[in-house]
Amino acid sequence: MKFLRMRPGFGEQLIAEGDVEVAEEERELVDAFRRQLDLGMWAAVPTVRSDGRREAEMVRAFEEIPRDTGRVIFFPRAAGGAA
Amino acid sequence: MIVALSATAIVVLALLWEISMPWIDRRLEARRASRARRRTGDRGAAYDPGRERRAELRARELLRSCVNEEEWAMYRDLGFLRVWGSQSDPDGAGDLRGVDYAYLIYPHKPIVAYLPQTGRLLNEYCVEFPDETRPFGSPRLPDSDDVLAKWMALQGDERRIILEANLHLPGRQVDPRQVQRDLWRLGRWERERMARALRAGAEQLAEPADG
Numbered sequence: 241m242k243f244l245r246m247r248p249g250f251g252e253q254l255i256a257e258g259d260v261e262v263a264e265e266e267r268e269l270v271d272a273f274r275r276q277l278d279l280g281m282w283a284a285v286p287t288v289r290s291d292g293r294r295e296a297e298m299v300r301a302f303e304e305i306p307r308d309t310g311r312v313i314f315f316p317r318a319a320g321g322a323a
Numbered sequence: 324m325i326v327a328l329s330a331t332a333i334v335v336l337a338l339l340w341e342i343s344m345p346w347i348d349r350r351l352e353a354r355r356a357s358r359a360r361r362r363t364g365d366r367g368a369a370y371d372p373g374r375e376r377r378a379e380l381r382a383r384e385l386l387r388s389c390v391n392e393e394e395w396a397m398y399r400d401l402g403f404l405r406v407w408g409s410q411s412d413p414d415g416a417g418d419l420r421g422v423d424y425a426y427l428i429y430p431h432k433p434i435v436a437y438l439p440q441t442g443r444l445l446n447e448y449c450v451e452f453p454d455e456t457r458p459f460g461s462p463r464l465p466d467s468d469d470v471l472a473k474w475m476a477l478q479g480d481e482r483r484i485i486l487e488a489n490l491h492l493p494g495r496q497v498d499p500r501q502v503q504r505d506l507w508r509l510g511r512w513e514r515e516r517m518a519r520a521l522r523a524g525a526e527q528l529a530e531p532a533d534g
Contacts, residue, residue, distance in 0.1 A: 242427040244385070244454075246382070246385075246454075246465075246468040246471075246472065247379070247456075247458055247464075248453060248457065248459060248461050248462060248463050248464055248465070249371075249374055249375065249378050249383070249459035249461070250378050250458065251377070251378040251379070251381025251384075251385065251465055251508050252381060252382070252385050252468070253465045253484045261324050263356045267438065271476070279456075280455075281526060282472075282476070283405070284475035284476070284479050285492045286388075286475070290366065291480065293391060294389065294390060295478050296389065296475035296477070296478040297478075297479050298479035298480040298483070299406050302427075304439065309342050313385075313389075313471075315452055315468065315471075315472040315475075316452040316453055316455075316462075316464070316472075317452070317466070317487075318450045318452060318472075318476060318483075318487040318488065319451050319452070319453060320413070320450060320451075320463060320487060320488055320489035321449040321450050321451035321488070321489060323434065323532070
């Protein structure tokens with residue numbers, strides 16, 4: 241599983257990578273996930289439905305991430321713009 | 324009387340606290356990031372068109388890998404994405420029950436909600452994804468990252484992003500004539516795409532007979 245973060249001037253950056261079936265790597269992923277949320281990031285998981293349609297799920301906790309997903313994308317949380 | 328007024332004041336203060344906390348959090352985060360930059364002597368990197376171009380190319384690849392083929396083609400050809408609204412459940416609550424509606428997503432512009440049946444514009448939802456760490460001085464994501472963030476947020480939790488956005492009537496930031504032109508372009512684009520798909524299907528059916 242890869243954690244990618246959108247950043248100005250970079251596009252996405254790989255911030256963590258690991259196998260959720262390996263306990264130590266899973267712990268590191270959990271820590272990385274919490275760090276990103278603490279920094280005010282939102283997390284989304286790109287998904288594919290059984291009919292092939294692509295969608296996305298927003299996740300608020302590591303446990304909500306499907307175990308078989310390949311990547312989680314972090315991006316800055318939304319703020320009301322140009323009032 | 325005094326007790327009632329005090330209770331009311333406490334409730335009002337609690338509500339104000341609840342409302343202002345996210346704003347205070349963001350301001351503190353921005354201030355911390357700004358101090359960190361000053362400490363490290365980073366006065367904000369100069370604008371580098373090459374860097375921004377590379378970032379945009381990476382962002383486009385990420386967008387392409389996440390959205391549907393039709394949506395990618397729409398963004399590539401027209402410069403915006405359409406996402407269908409999900410709150411029009413015929414049995415659901417709210418004004419839009421049973422009515423199809425959709426959003427147009429532009430890079431670094433408000434999300435525009437409209438009724439596809441009539442072309443009527445509903446609202447503008449002004450929303451940004453500012454990265455206050457500002458690695459190169461600007462909090463702005465590359466264009467395609469901004470579009471992907473909006474797409475994922477609308478797909479994954481439409482209500483949440485709509486609640487976070489500033490709601491305005493159409494025309495506040497996006498010219499309604501431009502949106503109407505874009506809707507017309509979208510309609511034409513879809514018809515041409517459909518015609519191409521039909522032609523390709525007919526040719527495929529004809530091939531075995533020729534062979």
